[in-house]
Amino acid sequence: MIYDVIILGAGPGGYVAAIKAAQMGGRVALIEKEDIGGVCLNWGCIPTKALLKSARLFEEVKKSDFFGIEGIDQSKIRVNWEQMNIRKDAVVKRLVNGVSNLLKRNGVEVFQGTGKVLDKATVSVAGQIIKGKNLIIATGSRAVMPPIEGIEEAVKTGIAITSKEALALKSLPEAIVILGGGVIAVEFATLFNALGSKVTLVQRSARILTNIERELAEGLQRHLVDKGVNIVTNSQIKRIQGKSAVLEVEGQEKICYGDKILVSLGRKPNTEGLEVLGLQMDKNGIQTNEKLETNIPGVYAVGDVNGKYQLAHLASAEGITAVENIFGQENKINYDIVPSCIYSFPEIATVGLTEQEARKQGYDVAVSKFPLSANGKALAEGESIGFVKIVAEKQYGEILGVHIMAVHATDMISEAIVSMQMEGTVYDVAQAIHPHPTLSEIMMEAAHGAIHKPIHH
Amino acid sequence: MIYDVIILGAGPGGYVAAIKAAQMGGRVALIEKEDIGGVCLNWGCIPTKALLKSARLFEEVKKSDFFGIEGIDQSKIRVNWEQMNIRKDAVVKRLVNGVSNLLKRNGVEVFQGTGKVLDKATVSVAGQIIKGKNLIIATGSRAVMPPIEGIEEAVKTGIAITSKEALALKSLPEAIVILGGGVIAVEFATLFNALGSKVTLVQRSARILTNIERELAEGLQRHLVDKGVNIVTNSQIKRIQGKSAVLEVEGQEKICYGDKILVSLGRKPNTEGLEVLGLQMDKNGIQTNEKLETNIPGVYAVGDVNGKYQLAHLASAEGITAVENIFGQENKINYDIVPSCIYSFPEIATVGLTEQEARKQGYDVAVSKFPLSANGKALAEGESIGFVKIVAEKQYGEILGVHIMAVHATDMISEAIVSMQMEGTVYDVAQAIHPHPTLSEIMMEAAHGAIHKPIHH
Amino acid sequence: IPQKVLATPVARKMAYDLGLDIRTIKGTGPGGRIMKEDIRRAGESNEKKPAAVAVQETPG
Numbered sequence A, B: 001m002i003y004d005v006i007i008l009g010a011g012p013g014g015y016v017a018a019i020k021a022a023q024m025g026g027r028v029a030l031i032e033k034e035d036i037g038g039v040c041l042n043w044g045c046i047p048t049k050a051l052l053k054s055a056r057l058f059e060e061v062k063k064s065d066f067f068g069i070e071g072i073d074q075s076k077i078r079v080n081w082e083q084m085n086i087r088k089d090a091v092v093k094r095l096v097n098g099v100s101n102l103l104k105r106n107g108v109e110v111f112q113g114t115g116k117v118l119d120k121a122t123v124s125v126a127g128q129i130i131k132g133k134n135l136i137i138a139t140g141s142r143a144v145m146p147p148i149e150g151i152e153e154a155v156k157t158g159i160a161i162t163s164k165e166a167l168a169l170k171s172l173p174e175a176i177v178i179l180g181g182g183v184i185a186v187e188f189a190t191l192f193n194a195l196g197s198k199v200t201l202v203q204r205s206a207r208i209l210t211n212i213e214r215e216l217a218e219g220l221q222r223h224l225v226d227k228g229v230n231i232v233t234n235s236q237i238k239r240i241q242g243k244s245a246v247l248e249v250e251g252q253e254k255i256c257y258g259d260k261i262l263v264s265l266g267r268k269p270n271t272e273g274l275e276v277l278g279l280q281m282d283k284n285g286i287q288t289n290e291k292l293e294t295n296i297p298g299v300y301a302v303g304d305v306n307g308k309y310q311l312a313h314l315a316s317a318e319g320i321t322a323v324e325n326i327f328g329q330e331n332k333i334n335y336d337i338v339p340s341c342i343y344s345f346p347e348i349a350t351v352g353l354t355e356q357e358a359r360k361q362g363y364d365v366a367v368s369k370f371p372l373s374a375n376g377k378a379l380a381e382g383e384s385i386g387f388v389k390i391v392a393e394k395q396y397g398e399i400l401g402v403h404i405m406a407v408h409a410t411d412m413i414s415e416a417i418v419s420m421q422m423e424g425t426v427y428d429v430a431q432a433i434h435p436h437p438t439l440s441e442i443m444m445e446a447a448h449g450a451i452h453k454p455i456h457h
Numbered sequence C: 001i002p003q004k005v006l007a008t009p010v011a012r013k014m015a016y017d018l019g020l021d022i023r024t025i026k027g028t029g030p031g032g033r034i035m036k037e038d039i040r041r042a043g044e045s046n047e048k049k050p051a052a053v054a055v056q057e058t059p060g
């Protein structure tokens, strides 16, 4: 039998593409060498959020007196890392089983094993040869281990770890060094700091989250420092030595100690076994057009492997879009409206252009900011750190970007996304009656501010 | 001096109108007989949400073992009602002060005292006579005490109370009877039940929340019962006798005991002192057109007093709209897109038409439902009760209503509101890339379901 | 820069179905956005003026 689509990799790019293709009536083969769900479900998005939920509750429990809950002996409460992980693993298992069932119910044929591409219509897996009319590569990415002196030794001894091992630690580290200041690094810093580990975060540049709007990144950095994270910026990693990372900071040597050293210095695309195809690649991954097609007709690449962003929701959207194009329903991704979330305390969520980017693109820019501290719900919840920043252009008032730091920022951003999807303006958002009391009123206030003035500020 | 606008009442209708009018360059007089902020800030939206935050944390603390937090002796944790209220009062005070400062900074003149309208251009307050070109009535509403046998006596002894007294109780009642099954009744049932009071909720009709989409209301009702609330439906209140409400249920007498009996059987408009104007009224309140003008030109009525809905955000939106119309910027409220929220556990939020209403209006209706239990974030948070239901019409896919039961429903609804404000379709919501993992993915999945099929179900 | 047309998704689809040139319609929504009501009105006045030529406009 010849499949309509062969999909390599069952992460959120691949498995969603598989379900969509089956829903559209296609015969689908899905090949996965490890676990259904990919990094996202097994070693990424989901397990980190499950642990972060526990960590956040731990922080809340410490404030229980203030909220009028008595009888907790603060000197006695402790983290039960094992139980946290048992719950986390149960969540992962349930979701992975759910996806497996969905694949089955939709009639997707799943092949367990490493897929090797023989030609664009032929893949071998576990001794079988399968044939298809189209190929979607969704092989994802893996953590990079840069050539730092001593790192190989440290990996062998189990001191240097990646996020994957960090999610399978037998015990909570007393002290941990995190190399890197990207989203994953910041989420682990949030997690371990909240759970009581001594966290040192080592960042090459002058601030963490260099891809995120400056004010948000700087705000969160200050907040993490306030909460006890030791953030070392402008530093170069010289070597790893025993349980220490040796840095150079402003010409001085600095030694950071950790039971574990979490290496979070980037991820690289999984492109092994694809060589025969002769795909065009750059250092980020396989090059694709807006239809997600590679230079080889009929071969698509979605998710982390195409190196555009490393976001599960984008991987899924790309998977759907590739399938739609395969089945003749032309569609493309609008890369200007891809949200990014950070599940720190408070959270960060952002979509679209920053103020600087908008100006660089030549827009006449209106910027409006509104703080949580002037919002009733934020105060009622005791969560008043953060703000919403709207970047709009002045001619029509069209919203170009929204940048949020708030306890529920990752929930709040969806309003911005659909607004931008529909080419919404600050007039539309200001006119929409937002319920009271909610954090979403801040969006409305910021929109009022971009037009004229907010009410509550 | 003659004011451009005189505003009677400084609740969310009146004070927001005052700020807006001042921002538009008007000279504004604002008259308030009690506290700036009205019911909403002092006795409504804000204090209830502050207490509910404590109650929710109390529930979470009880689950701390499951989430991997050890060392809490569950037999020792107790509610410190006094501290909960101290925090609540501090939140209210901060917000009221904030609004007072805003009024001052915007140059609004505030008059303390009961305003009495002498004619449509003249109001007396605390011995002063003030003159204005326009009048906005924003006097709000108050709880009804229906003529139930024994209720007057029970009010005197402090057993029968309204929500206002419930927010000023010296101690947590061991048992409380709540008469009524509307939003306020349900929020207090949630609160007292979570804090450990024995709660009986007495409802005339067959279910609580008769104004809310049936499936949501029934779902929440079941959930409240599961959590221990005694809900008595189809009941008639015969009399109040000592600390008991005597009911008739299916021909049988039934006695419900409570240290307090919270009477939550509706609210009525505050229209005293307006008699001279000859305003057109119905049993709900002062009649207004879509510009919020009454039958008397130059006299507007906004918020609870016009009896449309009893919602703070609508009061504010109406206040702004009345002011815009006064200053010649024609605008009107779209009453089809007014959200309603209930801060129960889980929350409920809804906007627009229900399935039944849409059918009745003659639409060819598409309905799509997606459960929290199939959403990764919901599982990671351990909060998987609820669903999102989208009601759309089939010709264009326009979204007519969205009904949500979910832990953060009140945050999630804003996406639905702006979508409906922009006459958005399920195609737009499905195409918008929603971040993973968030509850907002459920909106996207439900939109996919309204078109064809959701991915994850 | 070509003039952008602010219109709601439903308004665009309706204009397309009715064969109306969306660029000629005045929007009454927030910020001048063309709402379905504006298209409906334009459609009705078009019916009254049978001489008017309908121009097709693709959505987007």
Ligand SMILES: Cc1cc2nc3c(=O)[nH]c(=O)nc-3n(C[C@H](O)[C@H](O)[C@H](O)COP(=O)(O)OP(=O)(O)OC[C@H]3O[C@@H](n4cnc5c(N)ncnc54)[C@H](O)[C@@H]3O)c2cc1C
Pocket (backbone or CB within 6 Å): A008, A009, A010, A011, A012, A013, A014, A031, A032, A033, A034, A035, A036, A037, A038, A039, A040, A041, A043, A044, A045, A046, A048, A113, A114, A115, A116, A138, A139, A140, A141, A163, A184, A270, A272, A273, A302, A303, A304, A305, A309, A310, A311, A312, A313, A314, A315, B436, B437
């Ligand atoms: C710690 C961490 C937290 C994260 N948190 C978030 C988050 O909160 N939100 C977010 O949007 N993103 C998050 N990400 C990123 C997200 O996990 C990725 O963007 C997403 O998993 C990419 O999906 P994918 O389908 O492209 O690849 P992957 O999820 O990497 O899946 C690829 C799959 O292909 C399989 N495979 C590879 N080669 C072959 C082969 N030759 N044959 C067979 N199978 C093969 C792999 O085993 C794997 O299962 C996180 C990442 C990490 C590491």
Ligand SMILES: Cc1cc2nc3c(=O)[nH]c(=O)nc-3n(C[C@H](O)[C@H](O)[C@H](O)COP(=O)(O)OP(=O)(O)OC[C@H]3O[C@@H](n4cnc5c(N)ncnc54)[C@H](O)[C@@H]3O)c2cc1C
Pocket (backbone or CB within 6 Å): A436, A437, B008, B009, B010, B011, B012, B013, B014, B031, B032, B033, B034, B035, B036, B037, B038, B039, B040, B041, B043, B044, B045, B046, B048, B113, B114, B115, B116, B138, B139, B140, B141, B163, B184, B270, B272, B273, B302, B303, B304, B305, B309, B310, B311, B312, B313, B314, B315
């Ligand atoms: C317990 C409770 C919880 C609630 N929770 C929510 C919620 O979560 N969300 C929501 O949207 N709504 C909620 N509401 C409803 C909300 O409080 C009202 O819809 C809102 O307050 C109405 O605003 P308003 O400005 O019309 O009137 P009000 O807030 O009632 O303000 C009217 C003001 O006018 C003053 N006044 C009256 N007559 C005169 C006079 N003659 N002279 C001078 N001053 C006068 C009053 O003292 C009062 O301060 C809740 C209500 C209650 C009771």
